[in-house]
Amino acid sequence: MKLFGKWGWMVIILLSIFLLNGCGFKDIDKRFFVVSIGVDIAKNSPKKYLVSLKFAVPSPSKDNPNEFAIVSESADSMSEAVRIIKTKVDKEVDFSHAKVIVLSEDVVKEKGNAGIYYWFSRRRDIQGIAWTAIAKPSALAVLKVNPKGESMPSNALLLSLGKEGSETPYVISEFIFDMKYKLIERGIDPILPIIEAKKDHFEINTVGLFNKSRMMLTLNPEETKILNFLRGREEKSASKVTKGNTTIVIDTHKVKTKYKIHTPRGKAPFIKVNVSVEGTLEEATRRVPNENLSTYEKATEKSLNREVEKVLVKIQKANLDPIGFGLRYRSRHFNNDDWEQWKRIYPAITFKVKTKVQIADTGLIE
Amino acid sequence: MNRYYLYLVLLNMLANVIIFVPKILIEYRYKGAVMGILIAVPIGIVLNYFYTKTITKFPEQGLPEITADSKHRWLKILHLGGFQIIWFSAGLITLIGFIDILSRFVNPEMPKLSLLAIYLAAIFLIIQLPTDRVMYILEIVLFLNLPLIGFIIFKAFTNEFLSWDSILEVGTHIFERPSLKSIAAATYCFSGYANLIIFNRVIKGKLKNWNLIVIFFLGLVNLFTTFLIPIGFHGSDGAQQYLYPWISTSDSLRLTYSPIERVIFLFLMFYMSITLISVSVHWHIAFELLKGTFKEKVSNKKNWLVLASFAGCSIVGVIFLNALLLDKLTVYWMIVRLGFEIILVGSFFFWARRRTT
Numbered sequence: 187m188k189l190f191g192k193w194g195w196m197v198i199i200l201l202s203i204f205l206l207n208g209c210g211f212k213d214i215d216k217r218f219f220v221v222s223i224g225v226d227i228a229k230n231s232p233k234k235y236l237v238s239l240k241f242a243v244p245s246p247s248k249d250n251p252n253e254f255a256i257v258s259e260s261a262d263s264m265s266e267a268v269r270i271i272k273t274k275v276d277k278e279v280d281f282s283h284a285k286v287i288v289l290s291e292d293v294v295k296e297k298g299n300a301g302i303y304y305w306f307s308r309r310r311d312i313q314g315i316a317w318t319a320i321a322k323p324s325a326l327a328v329l330k331v332n333p334k335g336e337s338m339p340s341n342a343l344l345l346s347l348g349k350e351g352s353e354t355p356y357v358i359s360e361f362i363f364d365m366k367y368k369l370i371e372r373g374i375d376p377i378l379p380i381i382e383a384k385k386d387h388f389e390i391n392t393v394g395l396f397n398k399s400r401m402m403l404t405l406n407p408e409e410t411k412i413l414n415f416l417r418g419r420e421e422k423s424a425s426k427v428t429k430g431n432t433t434i435v436i437d438t439h440k441v442k443t444k445y446k447i448h449t450p451r452g453k454a455p456f457i458k459v460n461v462s463v464e465g466t467l468e469e470a471t472r473r474v475p476n477e478n479l480s481t482y483e484k485a486t487e488k489s490l491n492r493e494v495e496k497v498l499v500k501i502q503k504a505n506l507d508p509i510g511f512g513l514r515y516r517s518r519h520f521n522n523d524d525w526e527q528w529k530r531i532y533p534a535i536t537f538k539v540k541t542k543v544q545i546a547d548t549g550l551i552e
Numbered sequence: 553m554n555r556y557y558l559y560l561v562l563l564n565m566l567a568n569v570i571i572f573v574p575k576i577l578i579e580y581r582y583k584g585a586v587m588g589i590l591i592a593v594p595i596g597i598v599l600n601y602f603y604t605k606t607i608t609k610f611p612e613q614g615l616p617e618i619t620a621d622s623k624h625r626w627l628k629i630l631h632l633g634g635f636q637i638i639w640f641s642a643g644l645i646t647l648i649g650f651i652d653i654l655s656r657f658v659n660p661e662m663p664k665l666s667l668l669a670i671y672l673a674a675i676f677l678i679i680q681l682p683t684d685r686v687m688y689i690l691e692i693v694l695f696l697n698l699p700l701i702g703f704i705i706f707k708a709f710t711n712e713f714l715s716w717d718s719i720l721e722v723g724t725h726i727f728e729r730p731s732l733k734s735i736a737a738a739t740y741c742f743s744g745y746a747n748l749i750i751f752n753r754v755i756k757g758k759l760k761n762w763n764l765i766v767i768f769f770l771g772l773v774n775l776f777t778t779f780l781i782p783i784g785f786h787g788s789d790g791a792q793q794y795l796y797p798w799i800s801t802s803d804s805l806r807l808t809y810s811p812i813e814r815v816i817f818l819f820l821m822f823y824m825s826i827t828l829i830s831v832s833v834h835w836h837i838a839f840e841l842l843k844g845t846f847k848e849k850v851s852n853k854k855n856w857l858v859l860a861s862f863a864g865c866s867i868v869g870v871i872f873l874n875a876l877l878l879d880k881l882t883v884y885w886m887i888v889r890l891g892f893e894i895i896l897v898g899s900f901f902f903w904a905r906r907r908t909t
Contacts, residue, residue, distance in 0.1 A: 310657055363713075368787075510717060514717050517717040524724075
């Protein structure tokens with residue numbers, strides 16, 4: 187005690203930290219970074235899944251910055267597959283940069299894959315903000331696509347699923363944490379974008395709608411756009427209207443959707459959906475005089491009404507709820523059996539769609 | 553200084569994320585957590601009021617000084633001993649919980665005990681300092697970190713993935729009968745006032761009533777933020793599945809154009825210093841109270857003995873308590889803590905009144 191002062195002891199304690207073994211940390215050159223994960227159904231194999239991991243290969247030259255390696259393994263579960271893949275690579279497999287998860291169409295169409303979806307959330311090292319999507323024709327095919335102008339592996343997917351790159355109303359992107367949220371939450375169902383692998387690019391313009399266990403329905407690009415309108419997440423879009431023999435295209439820059447569930451006593455329940463669209467006239471097959479713009483607005487409203495209602499009814503017929511009407515109903519009713527009530531109400535509910543279109547501008551020319 | 557009092561209360565409000573308060577509240581979201589929070593706010597404010605009213609009668613004195621010449625030995629032991637155990641265990645739970653988080657999310661390959669060693673070294677440095685210095689460290693830590701947490705909360709509230717419908721769905725369960733566990737957990741956010749037991753030494757002048765109004769609003773906002781944001785992100789049905797709701801929530805946030813895209817690392821960095829100072833403040837109090845129980849002046853040897861026992865307890869805790877067990881224990885600890893607080897505030901209030909009149 188007399189040997190050192192109070193501070194001397196502190197210094198000794200602090201110094202002794204350096205004696206602690208530092209084997210915990212592996213250097214960056216001994217790690218192999220996974221950038222995307224793909225899950226397929228294994229073919230010609232007794233095992234259930236084919237799990238593929240796409241690794242970024244650090245390359246010293248700047249000529250091909252998006253060099254990658256794909257390692258696949260068939261197994262009955264995700265963790266088994268990853269364990270076996272670890273034996274195939276020489277470095278530590280690191281998931282901390284895995285930002286895209288693709289599940290093939292066959293996987294999502296099957297029941298009983300909850301174990302996989304939960305595995306991603308349970309692992310501490312997989313980001314909650316990893317983009318999730320359905321792959322067509324297979325996850326491996328999507329991982330193998332090597333688009334031109336990609337600055338690092340899987341970057342093209344990141345840019346098109348995120349909003350930093352292209353912004354289109356045909357992509358409804360989804361994070362893994364949000365997918366898990368929708369898999370559990372009563373009253374809202376998951377939606378995943380479908381990525382179609384082409385030779386050296388991707389096509390993402392359709393979505394798959396899930397119930398609580400598997401994909402039930404796919405929407406075509408136009409329906410996807412309408413669904414995006416209804417979710418109110420993307421405002422830049424276009425809608426085409428034909429009136430008489432003139433076709434005009436409206437480039438929207440403001441789309442707002444409000445809906446309210448009405449359950450009047452003794453009458454059939456209905457959902458009132460109000461969509462307000464504001465945009466500029468972008469293209470017309472014939473000259474459209476400014477005085478007649480309001481008639482075109484009316485025509486657009488009419489066609490939009492029809493389209494929106496068609497999509498809503500189609501989704502309702504499949505007994506899905508990607509927009510969250512059920513959750514809205516639950517959140518506005520104080521009784522405890524509101525979910526059971528909603529399950530009775532939803533199949534018979536009618537939609538009253540009202541759109542309001544405003545053409546604010548006709549571009550640089552009249 | 554009135555702001556020091558606010559810092560102490562604020563510290564507990566921030567540390568509640570680590571000490572399983574959101575986890576407990578979310579577990580009871582359909583079973584009366586909302587009403588529990590609404591009941592906890594007045595309880596917290598009343599305890600705050602009586603304690604500050606009483607302790608300002610003894611300006612710039614901690615409890616050991618106040619009770620130095622008291623004849624009621626049982627009261628002294630109850631106060632010094634009781635609070636000591638409560639505050640030591642509060643620090644211990646925070647520390648073990650955060651060591652678990654660190655080993656899970658930051659460095660899974662490092663043994664927990666070496667993480668603990670680093671923390672203990674820093675904590676022991678701080679708790680032996682004089683009380684006013686600990687206060688200054690607390691002020692610096694809060695000053696550096698508050699803008700960061702404000703930013704993260706702002707980002708969470710404006711995120712498009714935050715589902716207000718899920719939040720309202722939990723809100724519709726407001727009329728459920730409140731459970732004791734949720735009330736006990738929610739009052740933890742207000743119990744920072746009890747730090748005054750030692751930190752009254754640095755508080756000059758009377759504590760004004762506007763402090764209570766500030767605490768009322770801060771506490772209400774804090775509780776609902778801590779409880780509802782994870783629900784907005786992970787669902788009214790799904791949020792209870794997460795062991796650390798707030799860590800998972802911060803992992804669901806994305807800063808598109810910042811150097812670090814994942815908010816979780818910002819959040820963990822912020823909580824490293826908050827946990828450090830929170831444990832230090834609690835243990836500083838336990839340490840000072842323990843010194844107060846000895847009759848004669850504390851020798852250096854005894855000092856080290858106390859620190860060694862602190863270290864021993866935390867090593868045993870880290871080895872034997874995993875996160876699941878700790879979570880279960882914390883629920884009961886919260887109830888015990890609330891009971892103790894009420895007894896202590898009440899007895900101190902009446903004792904002080906009899907003494908001064």
